[in-house]
Amino acid sequence: MSCLKVLVTGATGRTGSLVVKKLQERSSEFEVWGFARSQSKLQEYYGTLDRFFVGDIRDRSSLETAMQGCQALVILTSAVPLLKGIPQPGQPPQMEFAPGELPEAIDYEGQVHQIDVAKAAGVEHIVLVGSMGGTNPDHFLNKIGNGNILIWKRKAEQYLIDSGISYTIIRAGGLLDQPGGKRQLLVGKDDVLLNHPPDGIPPSIPRSDVAEVVVNALREPTARNKAFDLISYPEGDPVTIDFAGLFAQTTGGL
Numbered sequence: 001m002s003c004l005k006v007l008v009t010g011a012t013g014r015t016g017s018l019v020v021k022k023l024q025e026r027s028s029e030f031e032v033w034g035f036a037r038s039q040s041k042l043q044e045y046y047g048t049l050d051r052f053f054v055g056d057i058r059d060r061s062s063l064e065t066a067m068q069g070c071q072a073l074v075i076l077t078s079a080v081p082l083l084k085g086i087p088q089p090g091q092p093p094q095m096e097f098a099p100g101e102l103p104e105a106i107d108y109e110g111q112v113h114q115i116d117v118a119k120a121a122g123v124e125h126i127v128l129v130g131s132m133g134g135t136n137p138d139h140f141l142n143k144i145g146n147g148n149i150l151i152w153k154r155k156a157e158q159y160l161i162d163s164g165i166s167y168t169i170i171r172a173g174g175l176l177d178q179p180g181g182k183r184q185l186l187v188g189k190d191d192v193l194l195n196h197p198p199d200g201i202p203p204s205i206p207r208s209d210v211a212e213v214v215v216n217a218l219r220e221p222t223a224r225n226k227a228f229d230l231i232s233y234p235e236g237d238p239v240t241i242d243f244a245g246l247f248a249q250t251t252g253g254l
């Protein structure tokens with residue numbers, strides 16, 4: 001199997017860093033490069049800047065350098081909500097986005113930049129991690145800072161589908177910082193798993209399992225030109241190990 005050169009953006013993110021580490025562990029199969037906006041975070045996470053680019057997805061030129069010669073791109077960037085002021089006793093914390101970092105700029109324009117630059121650089125396959133909930137404009141995440149984050153994410157997904165590049169779009173349920181490889185994974189479409197999860201399970205999944213799905217999507221032909229929602233059963237048997245079979249259950253288009 002030839003070595004696939006992959007760029008992972010959001011390399012200092014909670015899921016992005018797991019993807020980078022999983023790809024680094026499979027160095028005979030993948031040559032992984034990471035992209036992040038903070039040099040100090042990169043040093044803290046990885047202890048080196050070797051095979052990392054520092055840049056901003058709002059700046060196309062920094063992406064152009066990073067994408068040279070890559071065969072695949074994993075998009076794991078996302079607007080990051082911040083705490084607004086000091087939480088008042090008895091009140092839920094208020095969230096907002098930093099100026100210039102609203103979801104329209106990051107989750108739409110930033111993803112469009114990545115897709116356009118990837119296409120120009122000859123990247124053959126893009127794996128994009130997004131979120132379930134995008135069919136509901138009233139979803140509480142859309143209300144954060146009036147940012148409509150899930151709406152912008154979904155628009156970027158459509159842009160990727162229309163780009164003509166081979167795609168895998170993974171819309172995760174609520175992300176958990178729990179061990180991976182211990183659950184059965186479930187795929188769906190149109191937020192059905194969110195609105196009607198089977199057996200009333202929480203529509204959530206460990207970040208580590210999402211990262212494993214990303215890594216497998218880079219290799220499995222059945223993951224090409226697919227978009228799907230992704231959650232997990234709670235820990236227990238059976239455990240998903242057949243990723244080609246999982247992807248075969250999914251379909252193309254939003």
Ligand code: NAP
Pocket residue numbers: 010011012013014015016036037038041055056057058076077078079080106110129130131132171172173174175176207
């Ligand atoms: P995360 O930790 O919030 O990571 C987002 C990454 O994007 C960070 O590394 C951030 O950089 C980077 N980023 C933001 N703006 C950037 C810019 N202008 N230029 C370059 N990089 C930029 O992500 P996560 O929680 O692992 O989530 C991964 C994906 O799953 C996201 O799309 C998220 O919306 C989605 N999702 C989340 C949940 C959930 O429960 N949280 C549920 C379903 C789906 P810094 O590290 O410098 O901040």
